[in-house]
Amino acid sequence: MPSTARPLRKLGFLTIGLFDAAAPGRGHESTLEIIELGERLGFDSAWVRHRHLQYGISSPVAVLAAASQRTRRIQLGTAVIPLGWENPLRLAEDLATVDLLSGGRLNPGVSVGPPMHFEQVKEALYPDTADAEDFSYERVRRLLDFVRGKPATDFSGVEGFEVFSDVVQPHSPGLGRRLWYGGASLGSARWAGEHGMNFLTSSVVKAEDPDGPLDFAEIQLGHIRAFRAQHPDGDTARVSQGLVVIPTDSANPEQRAKYEAYAAERLPRTASPQGPARLLFAPDLVGTSDELAERLHAHAAFREIDEVAFALPFTFEHEDYIQILTDMATKLGPALGWRPAD
Template identity: 30%
Template sequence: MLRLGYLLPTRERIMSGQHETGSLLALAERAEALGFDSVWVGDSLLARPRHDPLTLLAAVAARTRHIEMGTAVLLPALRNPVVLAQQVATLDRIAEGRLILGVGIGTDVPNIRSEFEAAGVPFEKRVGRLTEGMALCRALWQGKPVDWQGRWHMAQATLAPTPHRPGGPPIWVGGSVAPARERAGRLFDGWFPNAPTAAEYREQWADVTAAATKAGRDPANLAAAMYLTLAIDDDASRAEERIDRYLQGYYGVRSDVTRKRQRCFAGPVDGAVAWIKEYVAAGATHLVLRFAGDPEGQMEAIARARPLLEGR
C-alpha cells in the first residue's frame, strides 16, 4: 500500500528569517488532516541551519494523533549514541510508536565536512560511527544491562525509558551507492535514497533485498522509501524557474549540480502523478515529498490527486 510523507520546510523557514515554529506545527497538522501518512524533518547543525529535528518532532507528536513522523535524514555520527538513544526513546514514547528514524552519513561537500569538524567528529569515520552507534542504540533500547567495548565503552549500563515499540523505532538508511544499499539490506529496516531515477530504483532495490537475503533477513520486512522534490504548477516554465531558484538557495550551488544528485520534478500535477507512479511501479512504497515553495497548496494538490496515485 502506498504511503505518502511530507517534509516540513525547516530549512526554508530559517533561510527566510522565520525562526518561530508555530507555522511548522500547523503544517504538520494540515498534513495529517489532508491524509498524508507521515511528516518529516531534515537535519543539519551549521551546513544548512534549521530546527533540531528531534525536538521539533516531539512538538509534532504532541500536536497530532495518527500521522507517523520521521527524520529525513538524521546524521547520527554527529551525536553521542547513548544520548541519542535516550532522546529517541523519549520521542518515541511521546509519539506512541509513530516514529521512523531516517539516518545517513552526510554528503562529502565542504560545508558538511566543516560541520563535522565543528562538532568534533572525524568526517572519515562517519560510516563506522553510524553503524556502531545505531547498533548501540538498539542494544540500549532493549532496557537490559549492556556491556559495550568499541568506540564507546560501558559495563552493565541500562537505559530508560525504553521506546514505545519494543526494540525501538524502525531505522531507514539513506544513500544509493553500492555500499549503502548493502548496509540497508544487511543492517537496517528500510532504504531511503534521494538519487535514483525510477529505472535505477528498481535495480538498486533488488540489490537491497539481495543483501537482506544473504544476511538471513526477510526482505519483505524492509521498507522501500524514496525522497522526492517537487514544484507543482500549471505553468511548467514557472515551475522550472521556481525549483531552480529553490535548489540554488537551499544548497548554495547551481541547481543543475543538485538535480544530478537528487530526483526533482517541476510541472503540472498530472505530470507529478505520472512521475511518482513510476517510483511506485519500481517498488517504492513510502514516498516522502519536499515541495519547492507554497507547501500548503502543493500538499492539497497531491492530496486531491491521491486516488490517481493509487489507481482508484
C-alpha cells in the same frame, strides 16, 4: 520483480523547515502548522530534514517532540539525521523519549559520513577527538544496538538510593523496527538491508560506475533491489522514495511560474554526475496531478515501491506549501492509487 507500478500505499512529505534568522520562531511554527495540515489531509507521514549552522531545522528530534503533541495519528520522521554530528548513546535516549511521547509514531532516518565542512567545524564539534572519531557504518550499528535494547554498560542495579539500568532508558520496544537508513550508494543499500533497517532513497544517487548508464531511475532501482536482496523481509522490506514533486492543479499563475522557474534552475545538475562523489540528481517534477502520475508510473524505481515522502522545495512560502500539500492529498495521491488515512 514488479513490472508495473504498485498502488501507492503510504503518502508522506518532507520539509526542510527554513526560517528567517531575524524571526526563527515563526519558521518553526510554520513547520508545525504544515505537519498539522498534513494530518488533517490524511497523509501517512511527515518528515523533517536536518541542517546544522544553516537556517533550517537543526534539532529535528525537538521539533518532532513538539509535533507529537499537536498531532495524534501521522507518522513523524527524520530524513535524515547525519550521525557524524551525534553521540549514538545520547541520540538513542532522545529518540526513545520522543517515540514514547508520540505514542510510537517516530521514524528516525539516519546516515553516516563526516560532518559537512568537517575541517571548518571539527574544532567546535570534536576539539579533542576529531582524529579518532569513527564516521563509518559502525556509528549506525551502535545506535541500532542501543535503540534495540542491547546493553550500553556492564553496570546495573542499586547504588545508594538510585537505580541504574544497563540498557538505554526509556526503552521503546517498537522503535527498533522503525529505523531508516538514508542511502545514495549501492553499499549503503546493502548494509541497511543486512542490518534489518528500512531504506530511504531520495532525489540523489551516486553514479558509482563510471562506465555504467547515467539513468537516475535505473540506478535507484538497483539500490532498491540490492537492499531487499539483503533484507530478512525480502521483497516486502520497506522502501520510501523522496523525489521533489510539485502538483499545480490549484496553483495560481504566479505560483506555477515560480515552481517552473525553480525546477528549471535546478535542471542542469541532472545532466551529469556532480563532484568527486559523482552525485546524480533527479529532475524536479512539476505539473498537474495527471501529468505527474503519468511520469511517476514511467519511473522504474517508483514502480518498485509503495511508499513515498515527496520533498517540498526549500524556498517557497507557507501558502505555497498549503497548495502543494492539498493537491498532493486530494489529486495526486488518488491518481497514484492512494487513499487518505481516516
